[in-house]
Each structure stands twice: as C-alpha cells, then as structure tokens.
Amino acid sequence: MIGNDIVDLEIALKESNWRRPRFLQKVFTIEEQQYISAASDKDKAVWLLWSKKEAAYKVIIRHFGSRFFRPKDLVTLTNISDYKDSSSLLDGQVSFRKQIIHTTSRVTDTFIHTVAQAHDKVTPLLVNFFYVEKNTYAIQHRVTRQHLFENYSAVTGTSVKNLSIRKNAQRVPYLYNKDQRQILELSISHHGHYAGYVIQSTCDR
Amino acid sequence: MDKTMDKNTIIEGLKEIAKPYIQDQEAFDNLTEDTNFVDDLKINSANLVDIILDVEDKFDIVIEDKEMEDMMTVRSTIAIINKKLDNK
Structure with a gap:
C-alpha cells in the first residue's frame, strides 16, 4: 500500500502559520514538538513531519477504509532521521496504533516530497x-x-x-x-x- | 439558559473563517450544511488546522483532539460548536 505527500515550502511559509498559538499542539506529539524545537531549520522540520504524517495517512485509509483527522495518532519516529544532507533521501517511519508505515522523504530548499509504504523495500512502479x-x-x-x-x-x-x-x-x-x-x-x-x-x-x- | 447559537449565524461565522483558505470559489458561493471543507472547498489539511483554531477563537471553545475529525463538514462543525457552547 502506498501514499505520497508534497509540500511547497514557500507557499507553506506564506499560507500556514504553524507558529500561531496551539497549532503545534493540535498536530504533533510532545516528542515531535521537541524535535521541531531542537531543529536548526524549524520550518523544514515542521513540514517534514507533516508530509510524513500525510503520506502515511494515505496508506492507512486504504487499509482501514474510512477517513479520519487525527494527526497526533500518526506518530513520526523522529530519532531515526534528520535532514542534514539535503541531497539525499531520508528514510523514516510513522506508527499508527500497532502498524508501522515506512517513509522516504526528499527534502530540498523549495519542497518536501514523502512517499509512504506499508511494506519496506518495495520499489514503486513510478515515483x-x-x-x-x-x-x-x-x-x-x-x-x-x-x-x-x-x-x-x-x-x-x-x-x-x-x-x-x-x-x-x-x-x-x-x-x-x-x-x-x-x-x-x-x-x-x-x-x-x-x-x-x-x-x-x-x-x- | 440555552447558550447554543442559531444555525445561520454559525454558518456566516464559518464562511468568514473559511474564506481565506478555500480553493474552490463556486463551492464556497454555494455553501450548504453538507459542504465538506476538504472535498468541496479544497482546503488543504494544514489549513484545516487553522480553521479549527479559528473556530476555537471565534466561538471561545476548546475542540478536543478526538472531536477534530468530526469537523469535516459544515453540518458536523455546527453540531460540535453548539455542543460546546451548551456545555459551557
């Protein structure tokens, strides 16, 4: 099962104010909020986690068959990747209940694109x-x-x-x-x- | 005392809140209780968080995490707002 999500960083900066009160608390777990506050580029950190959750969500609705909006139930495992080298692809994981979704994120200065899969190491037909x-x-x-x-x-x-x-x-x-x-x-x-x-x-x- | 609000007053308030985030003007102009913020108004999910925060501010209520997912349509959002106002 597969999902993907893309974030235009310039538009996100302009149209989504994650710094407004309570925004982060609505979307991110305590650990994710700590990851964001420790990041050198907080905007990138926010949208990287966001794109992982969104891409993983798209995998999960295929599995469960019904839609939901509970961003905090999709927990990104933040200790396993950082975006120090922006030329590379970042592997990550998102957990939802007991299920693990594998993510691969491309983080550039202008956009972040995450592909999520229920199973590891399957090469998609097209990305x-x-x-x-x-x-x-x-x-x-x-x-x-x-x-x-x-x-x-x-x-x-x-x-x-x-x-x-x-x-x-x-x-x-x-x-x-x-x-x-x-x-x-x-x-x-x-x-x-x-x-x-x-x-x-x-x-x- | 009944603290709930008139449906049309809430709809007017929601239209004001949603306006900056919509990506489908026609669906917005024809907004009804059945309108879905994502499917019809094409609001992106990050802005859905903004709408929830704007609703909290405008109606002076706190939306719990488990209630967020019921805020997909105008109708269900009205129901949550009135439930919250009633329990204030």
Missing part, C-alpha cells in the same frame, strides 16, 4: 515530482493528472486518451483504462507550485 508554473488548484489538478497519464503511458504503452482517474467513497484515487480499473495503487499530491505522485503494482498487499 515523480515536478514544478507546476501556475499554482491554482484547478490547473494543478489537471496538469498533475496529465503528467501522470503521460508517464504511465510511456512505461506501459497504454494510450493516454484512454486513461482516467476516479476516486472511491474514501477519496482514494484509482487509475482506469477505458472503463477498466487498473490493478495498481496510486497516490497524488499537489501543493502550491509542486506536484507529486506514486504508482505501485498491487502484488504488495
């Missing part, structure tokens, strides 16, 4: 992230899907014009070829000027 010139929601939505279709088409030889994405009642997206639901999982994320997605074949349950 992608990119810059979108216009950052309105409707354009992001369209451009991200088009990008995904073209990439999937290049890998599988499927015609782009037959591809579509439909969401189930839990808002989990599925890829369709004509009216045939494809046996794979996908996760799409966009925020500000950045978009990302991941596709995985479902042999990994």
Whole structure:
C-alpha cells in the first residue's frame, strides 16, 4: 500500500502559520514538538513531519477504509532521521496504533516530497515530482493528472486518451483504462507550485 | 439558559473563517450544511488546522483532539460548536 505527500515550502511559509498559538499542539506529539524545537531549520522540520504524517495517512485509509483527522495518532519516529544532507533521501517511519508505515522523504530548499509504504523495500512502479508554473488548484489538478497519464503511458504503452482517474467513497484515487480499473495503487499530491505522485503494482498487499 | 447559537449565524461565522483558505470559489458561493471543507472547498489539511483554531477563537471553545475529525463538514462543525457552547 502506498501514499505520497508534497509540500511547497514557500507557499507553506506564506499560507500556514504553524507558529500561531496551539497549532503545534493540535498536530504533533510532545516528542515531535521537541524535535521541531531542537531543529536548526524549524520550518523544514515542521513540514517534514507533516508530509510524513500525510503520506502515511494515505496508506492507512486504504487499509482501514474510512477517513479520519487525527494527526497526533500518526506518530513520526523522529530519532531515526534528520535532514542534514539535503541531497539525499531520508528514510523514516510513522506508527499508527500497532502498524508501522515506512517513509522516504526528499527534502530540498523549495519542497518536501514523502512517499509512504506499508511494506519496506518495495520499489514503486513510478515515483515523480515536478514544478507546476501556475499554482491554482484547478490547473494543478489537471496538469498533475496529465503528467501522470503521460508517464504511465510511456512505461506501459497504454494510450493516454484512454486513461482516467476516479476516486472511491474514501477519496482514494484509482487509475482506469477505458472503463477498466487498473490493478495498481496510486497516490497524488499537489501543493502550491509542486506536484507529486506514486504508482505501485498491487502484488504488495 | 440555552447558550447554543442559531444555525445561520454559525454558518456566516464559518464562511468568514473559511474564506481565506478555500480553493474552490463556486463551492464556497454555494455553501450548504453538507459542504465538506476538504472535498468541496479544497482546503488543504494544514489549513484545516487553522480553521479549527479559528473556530476555537471565534466561538471561545476548546475542540478536543478526538472531536477534530468530526469537523469535516459544515453540518458536523455546527453540531460540535453548539455542543460546546451548551456545555459551557
């Protein structure tokens, strides 16, 4: 099972004031708050933990089949990774009840992209992230899907014009070829000027 | 004494709170009790936290963690606000 989340750091800085009173307490555990306050770049620390939780959440709703909004129940294990070397990918873990979700985060100066998986060491069919010139929601939505279709088409030889994405009642997206639901999982994320997605074949349950 | 608030007054208050965060103007213009903050108004989840904090400030209530997840639609948010006001 797979999920992903992307954060545009510049937009997050502008549109989300995590420094306002009670914001951190609503979202982060005591340990996570300590991790943030000890970080040299607190903005990056906040959004790194946030993207891990969001990506892990997307894995978990596939498993549980119902949606919830309890960011503190998704606990990032903060001792195992830091972002000192921004060129590398950071491995991490998020726990939810007794389940462990594995995360891989790419932290750059402009965005953070996290891919989450229920099982370790499965290489996704496709992982992608990119810059979108216009950052309105409707354009992001369209451009991200088009990008995904073209990439999937290049890998599988499927015609782009037959591809579509439909969401189930839990808002989990599925890829369709004509009216045939494809046996794979996908996760799409966009925020500000950045978009990302991941596709995985479902042999990994 | 009944401390709950009129539904329409709360909706007006919620519209004022949500306005800076919405990414779908049409859904906002047509907002009803069934409107979902994420699915319809396309509010991102970080801003959902802002909305919860704004609701706490505006109505002078404290939303518990386990109540946060019920604040996905206008209808359920009205119910939480009135429950909190009633228990004040």
